[in-house]
Amino acid sequence: MRDPKKLSVTLVALVLLPLATTHSEEVSICDDAVECLFESIETGDYSVLEPWLSTTMKVAFSEHAFRAFRAQLISKYGLLRGYALQHASSESGFHVELYKAFFDRGTLTFKVVLNPSTELIEGLWIVSAHETNGAEGLLESATLFRLNF
Numbered sequence: 001m002r003d004p005k006k007l008s009v010t011l012v013a014l015v016l017l018p019l020a021t022t023h024s025e026e027v028s029i030c031d032d033a034v035e036c037l038f039e040s041i042e043t044g045d046y047s048v049l050e051p052w053l054s055t056t057m058k059v060a061f062s063e064h065a066f067r068a069f070r071a072q073l074i075s076k077y078g079l080l081r082g083y084a085l086q087h088a089s090s091e092s093g094f095h096v097e098l099y100k101a102f103f104d105r106g107t108l109t110f111k112v113v114l115n116p117s118t119e120l121i122e123g124l125w126i127v128s129a130h131e132t133n134g135a136e137g138l139l140e141s142a143t144l145f146r147l148n149f
Contacts, residue, residue, distance in 0.1 A: 046067070078105045083099050086098045109127045109129075
């Protein structure tokens, strides 16, 4: 027969273990802005992204520029299938986040710079690409939309 005290201690430990576990996952400070960024890339709807762009980014990443950027993405890498936060840090008062974006024919790493006080996107560029199924090279405009900070 099993000792009821040992069983009770084991059950209590199993219940409390998830509470004591710390998560090492990266967390975005501006989930809404980033979600809208990738939704706009997926759907082509600039109006979803535009409210989350800083004034500087609205000039640099106009609807026309966004459409050209997205067209290049689709032609080289196919459709967006998902994304995941890889790293988050602070630099010069901005929040810098790296995302892996998964496309039909490759994976791109996006660097998104966010203003923590306004939660707006201040910079955006592609820092690396891993092609599959014939996609070639980085996009021509990959570093066009960035704010020097």
